[in-house]
Amino acid sequence: MQENSTKTPVGVKFTDLGLSEPLLKAVAGQGYETPTPIQAEAIPAVLAGRDVMAAAQTGTGKTAGFTLPLLHLLTEDRPLPRFSGHRPVRCLIVTPTRELAAQVEESVKTYGGHLPLRTAVVFGGVNIKPQINKLRHGVDILVATPGRLLDLYGQGAVRFDKLEALVLDEADRMLDMGFIHDIKKILAVLPKRRQNLMFSATFSEEIRELARGLVNDPIEISVSPRNTTVDTVSQLVYPVDKGRKTDLLTHLIVEEQWYQALVFTRTKHGANRLAQKLEKSGIGAIAIHGNKSQNARTRALADFKAGKTQILVATDIAARGLDINDLPHVVNFDLPNVPEDYVHRIGRTGRAGKEGQALSLVCAEESRMLRDIEKLIRKSVERRTVSGFEPLEELNVAHPGPKMGGGRPGGRPGGRPGGGGRRRSGNRNSRPQGGGNRQRRNNY
Structure with missing residues (x-):
């Protein structure tokens, strides 16, 4: 496992990272010139086709750290295949919550606005039929929460035989005991040959060990000491x-x-x-x-x-x-x-x-x-x-x-003037809350 833990080199700009012109145009349109440390480390690694385990605190730009290079790969290095039917899912991004899924999809749409790619987001808590209809028309990039994704797969609404890349966002939560069974079910139906990216604010030692069994010879990136808080x-x-x-x-x-x-x-x-x-x-x-x-x-x-x-x-x-x-x-x-x-x-x-x-x-x-x-x-x-x-x-x-x-x-x-959640199984202070996995799948 290769490990990187450096700061952004002085003077590095997005134009130095090897991204395509449409992506650079989208980045510039958002007012960005200089990548954050996680972006400067992750983008070249993903572009090189490597599996990545990246630890970066929330608010450091980690979402763009995987969306930008994946968008590049799907359109430049891995051009859009010609299919007679609808487009198969080529990139799957799994997140723990509906809000995060929606925000990741928005990021994909923002940076991929000049690219001929189709994107969809699916999560629980809403009617499944519109999601099925959208998937039937074909999407290149699918952002999903695990429960709804398994529901859609079980109904035959989505296939992964052409999948090229998998992203687990907020990987510590995704691989925690509360989600591990759903994640294992998802991994079981994906093609073995794929690029795997895991992004998270934190990686506990137990979760890191589990993650190593899911990624292949990953580049491990840590832009700040693990499990620390920002100085600001x-x-x-x-x-x-x-x-x-x-x-x-x-x-x-x-x-x-x-x-x-x-x-x-x-x-x-x-x-x-x-x-x-x-x-x-x-x-x-x-x-x-x-x-x-x-x-x-x-x-x-x-x-x-x-x-x-x-x-x-x-x-x-x-x-x-x-x-x-x-x-x-x-x-x-x-x-x-x-x-x-x-x-x-x-x-x-x-x-x-x-x-x-x-x-x-x-x-x-x-x-x-x-x-x-x-x-x-x-x-x-x-x-x-x-x-x-x-x-x-x-x-x-x-x-x-x-x-x-x-x-x-x-x-x-x-x-300026001044101005818990789901308990994890296995924790000594926790008690299961009604519904178990079925309730979580309904919500997420």
Whole structure:
């Protein structure tokens, strides 16, 4: 396995990477000249036909890191074959959530706008018939969530005998125990000869070992230390009793005049309950999670991006892949059961070199989770206690950092005014939530 871990060479531009003119035109149309580190490393590797395992934090441009070279290969090095019938799927991109699937397809359409390729996205939670009809007309690139993909394959709506490339996006989630059975079923129906690309923000050692069995002599790319957080995100822990988390969150939103924040809860019920309590306090909030319809989730996200909703409360599975420009605050109302999800969560802010703030409201019973997170990211997160919200039970973790007498967190990102999800099987803190694999397939 070849491993790369370098920074973008000084002066490298997209025009130096070997991409076709139509792709360079599309990139320039988006205002980009210089590739991000993950793009500078991944694009040449993919163009060379190599399998790739790439670890890059959210917000580093990893989606373009695989869409651009694959679009090039499908039109230049592997020209469009002449078929008498409909076009077969030549590239399959699998993502864990509907939102991420939609965003990846949008990226493919944006960069492939000057190319004669057909693209489709399929996911659960919506009528399957329009998806079947589109596939019958033929697509070159298919973006899909695993459950709906298997449903379509089972109905004979899609075939993969001409598949040339497979992408697993957010590979750590895709290969986690919650999705591994679906992924194995998908892999079993794909041709053995194909290019395999795995992109993710994090790769735990267990997942990395599993991934090595799915890729062939891959180039491994890491543009930052594994499982670390970006420097542009300031991280704070607020020790607080469990029953006072909502009051503390409300206090911070009001006192700091937050105009926008993404808040994570551990469960769907918790997301609904928190959003309702914030609404009763006069704070515009809405919850998104796997039980919400696709239309409801799309509307909620659109309202949040447009500034119509102040607080978006989400579970991990619903928020994966959300791309929100200039998001100033991410709040862990509940710490995640899986430490790697902390990295994914706070990666929603501080994107593209901009400053952001990640706050965690931590009660004593979450001390072990906090220790696991700090072990993963290899740093201790500063603690701050807000006057009037001092916890009765201290965290069982060593905690550097000052107390706050005035109850105001410092460092508003950007100089502007302030402004959980599916539990994985095998985790000692988790319990299966109703529906199991069948429910997940219906949603994703």
